[in-house]
Amino acid sequence: MKGKINQWNDEKGFGFIVSDDDATKVFFHISSLKTSSRRPQVGDSVVYESTVDAKQRLQAKAVVIIQASTQRESQQIQVTPPQKNALDYFLILILLGCLGKISWDFYQTQLLTETMAPFAIAAVVAFLILNRQKTPKEKQFSCARCKAVANFDARTIQAWNNGFLKLYCNPCHQRWLRENPTHPIRSYGVGRGSGCLVLLCVFSTMPVLAAVAVYLWMT
Numbered sequence: 422m423k424g425k426i427n428q429w430n431d432e433k434g435f436g437f438i439v440s441d442d443d444a445t446k447v448f449f450h451i452s453s454l455k456t457s458s459r460r461p462q463v464g465d466s467v468v469y470e471s472t473v474d475a476k477q478r479l480q481a482k483a484v485v486i487i488q489a490s491t492q493r494e495s496q497q498i499q500v501t502p503p504q505k506n507a508l509d510y511f512l513i514l515i516l517l518g519c520l521g522k523i524s525w526d527f528y529q530t531q532l533l534t535e536t537m538a539p540f541a542i543a544a545v546v547a548f549l550i551l552n553r554q555k556t557p558k559e560k561q562f563s564c565a566r567c568k569a570v571a572n573f574d575a576r577t578i579q580a581w582n583n584g585f586l587k588l589y590c591n592p593c594h595q596r597w598l599r600e601n602p603t604h605p606i607r608s609y610g611v612g613r614g615s616g617c618l619v620l621l622c623v624f625s626t627m628p629v630l631a632a633v634a635v636y637l638w639m640t
C-alpha cells in the first residue's frame with residue numbers, strides 16, 4: 422500500500438501513515454521501517470504492508486520511504502530568542518535602583534546597615550524573577566543537525582533560555598552525548614545568541630561596589 426506520514430513522534434519513535442487509497446490512518450513504529458538512510462518525517466511518502474495487531478488495530482509493517490518530504494526545507498522553524506517584556510524592563514529598573522541605593526548609602530555611611538536589607542531583598546527578588554524560565558513562542562524547532570522538526574522539551578527550553586538558538590533533537594542530542602561523553606554541557610549548541618543583559622548589569626556593578634569598598638577602606 423502507498424501512503425504519507427502525517428504524524429511522527431521522533432522521540433518515541435512512532436507515527437501514523439495516511440493511506441493514499443482510502444485515507445485510513447495506520448499506526449507504525451520505527452522498528453517497522455525496513456531501510457532508510459534517515460529517520461521518518463512528516464510528509465514522507467511510503468509504501469507499507471497493512472496488518473492488524475493483537476488489539477485489532479491497523480499497523481503498518483515493512484515501511485519503506487519512497488519519497489522524502491518536500492516540506493523539509495520549507496518547514497524550517499525559525500525560533501525567536503527570548504524577548505524582554507515591560508515586566509523585565511521594570512525589574513531591571515528595580516534591580517539597578519536598589520543596587521544604586523545600597524551603594525549610595527554604603528558610600529555615605531561606610532556601613533552595611535539593616536536599612537539596606539529591604540533594598541537588598543528587592544534586588545535579589547527582582548534578579549530571580551528576571552532569570553525565570555520562559556517558554557518559547559514556537560512549540561517546535563528544526564534540529565540544527567538533522568533538520569527534523571522536534572517538539573520543545575525541558576532540555577531544549579532550558580537551552581533556549583540560556584540563549585542557544587541552535588537546538589538539537591533528542592536523537593541527535595543522544596548521539597552527540599555518545600560521541601562527546603566528557604562535555605555534556607556543550608551539547609546545547611555552539612551558536613550562542615546574545616548574552617544576558619541582566620547578568621552583565623550585575624557583574625558590571627560588582628567591581629564598582631568592590632572599588633568603592635576598597636577606596637573607603639583605604640582612606
Ligand SMILES: [Zn+2]
Pocket residue numbers: 564565566567568569589590591592593594
Ligand atoms: Zn536531529
